[in-house]
Structure formats: structure tokens, C-alpha cells
Amino acid sequence: MSAISERRERERAHRHQLIITAARELAETEGWEAVTTRRLAERVEYSQPVLYSHFDGKDAIVSAVALDAFTELAAHLHRARQAAPGPGQALRAVGGAYLDFAVQRPALYQAMFILPTDLKFASAETPAPMRACFDEFVACFPPENERRELFAEVTWSALHGMAVLSESGRIPSGWQEERLDLLVTRFAGTAG
Amino acid sequence: MSAISERRERERAHRHQLIITAARELAETEGWEAVTTRRLAERVEYSQPVLYSHFDGKDAIVSAVALDAFTELAAHLHRARQAAPGPGQALRAVGGAYLDFAVQRPALYQAMFILPTDLKFASAETPAPMRACFDEFVACFPPENERRELFAEVTWSALHGMAVLSESGRIPSGWQEERLDLLVTRFAGTAG
């Protein structure tokens, strides 16, 4: 009874991931509004109810995709920060990478930061990848700065605002570089 | 044929506004997800199709509510800026008023800045109230600053990010005052 149920467990986990990647692919190619439970079920070649045996609902599936995406974003930001020529350039590098991610992977960005999800931000049980993302921003400021978290929150907010307002056409999308420059020069200066 | 059709026109305009205010009230008391075409029709005591004789669809109704709200936000920001003790305090006053609006009128804020709308931002045919809102941010920076618009875009983006990330629980909502302080001290300094 052990080996069999283990295999079942494996299969189940595999299918779990299959659903997540199918949802992600569908969202990335056709947008989240095209991700319906029916289309998703057809895509994984199962019927709808199996989705609900794996996830509490559609929001939970979005959350699962978002969680995966957080891991990737954290790595993306980390790479950018490491590649920065000096600590003074860290914020520019991370900010640029962040905006780049928002443009290159709009569906993932939506799942992470716009759509309603079950994910807990900024609390004790915040998943590690999410904290890692935030920490990349924090690491852009020197440890002497006692308000690093606050700096990170504000710069992140600014970048998020820029990303989402330009995506929805509320500010012209052609000047993101200049906006990033301005933000960085205003925040990367003296600690305080 | 003139007087009668004029009266009809009047009645029609009245009903048009009735729909908008009904949608707004419903959204403000129960949230936009409660604003369905059926409930809205029942509320204005007409059948659903009349909504579509006034608006192209639900998004257009949201847009109409948002447009009204822009007028109010512009006035709100303007009052705050006028009440600021000096030009150095303008940005703080306007930023504070902006965040206040986002918290006090979350449904309107959503309609204006989050939900998909038909409204044209940052273009020639941008409605006056929307431009007025943006101009309040621009006016927070001295005319000598040749990049006032850029400054306005970035500070607005930051405020929007703060508003939306705290509303959705992605950053703790208890530190908005501190974030605003930091943003203002970083941007209200020397022109440039």
C-alpha cells in the first residue's frame, strides 16, 4: 500500500504542476481573461472538477502561477544587482530589471501584483521567493541606512506605479527610461 | 417637433446621469463586483437594454463614473495645494490629498486608475478634468524645472503604487505617512 500510493502521490504532484504550467502558458499567450476553467481543463486533458481537487478555485491557480513567477523575478533581480558595476548602480540595475520583467512578462506581472491572490505579503508566513524579491530592493540601500525597508517600499511602489500606469496607457510608455533615471538619482544619493 | 424633442432630450440626459450616479452609489457601498447590469437596471427602474442605449457597455459606464470622479479629485488636489503653507509644502499637501482620496473613495479610485476604461490618458483628446488632476502634480514643481512633467509622472506613479499596493495588502498599510514623507523629501528638494 505504500509503493502504490507513493506513485499516485507522484502522479498527482505531476498533474498539479501540469495545471500550473498550462495556466501560465495560456495566460502568457492569450492573457488571463482567456484562462477559463473549461479551457484550462481541456488543455490538461482532464475535466473541470480535477482542477478543484488540486486548487481551492481559480484564484488559487493564479496564486500558484504567481508564486512560481516570484522565484524567477527574484533570480532576475539578483542577477541584475550582481552585474551592477558598483553599489551606487544597484538600484538602477534592479529597477531596470524590474520594469523589464513587467514588460516582457505582463501576464506573470499581473498575477503577482494586480490580480487578487491568496498570497500573504509582508507577514510572517510570506513565502520565501516573495521575500527574496523584496530583499533585492532592500539590498540596493546601504546597511547603515536604518530605514532601508522604507526606502525599498517607496522605490518599489514607484516602479510598480510606473509599470502599471504605462501598461494601461495612463502615462506614455516611451519615457520609462527617463523616469527610472529620475527615480534612481533621487533615491540612490545620500542615505537618510 | 422642437419643444417635444427637447423635453425628451432633457429627460434622456437626466436618465443618463441617473445611471451614472446609481452605478457610483452601488460601487461605493458594495464594490464594483456588485455592479451588474441587472442590479443597475433595477436600481434605476428600467430594464437592462436601456443601459445599452446610453452606454456602449459596462466599461463605458465605469468610465463615466470615473470621469465625474476626476473632476472631484482635481478639486480635492487643488484645495490641498492652495492650503499648503508654501511652495515647498505643495507636493506633500497634494500627495497627502491623493492618498486620502484613494483611501476614502476606493471605488472611485478603482474606476479611475485600475479598472479598464475607455478614457484616453495623456493625449490630445484627454478630457479636461483628467488633465487638471495631472496638472496639480505638475504645479507642485517650480516652472524653472524644465522636466516638471517627468517629475509629476514619477511622483504620481509612486503615490499610485503606494495606494494600490497597500490597498491590496502587498505592503503594510500603516506606514503611508512615512512613505509620503520620504517621497516628498526626495522630490521636493532642489529642482533638477
Place this chain on the structure above:
DNA sequence: ACAGAATGTCTAGCATTGCTACAATGGCGA
């Protein structure tokens, strides 16, 4: 004043959504 045209409104319905109750199937253990 009255028939016909145009305008306006409602009833009823379509296709789609997220989600679920229930039945049937099929593989497991005894």
C-alpha cells in the same frame, strides 16, 4: 382625425463564466 412610420421600451433568451452534486468507472485489497 386617422392610418402608417418611427421611436422607444421590455420580455425573453444566448453564450459564457466559476463552481458543484452526483453517478459511474475502474483499480485496489481481502
Place this chain on the structure above:
DNA sequence: TCGCCATTGTAGCAATGCTAGACATTCTGT
């Protein structure tokens, strides 16, 4: 081999945005 239990699919619910067609009401021309 038989019965049981988990797993999966069929079919359906209530709600959504939106619309076609019938109905009534008002206006126009004789």
C-alpha cells in the same frame, strides 16, 4: 473473485454581459 473506495466525468446551477425580437407609444402626413 468479489466488494469497496478513491478518482474522474457528466450534467447542471446560478450569475454574468449583452442582444434579438415583439410590443407599445408617440409622431407625421394626408
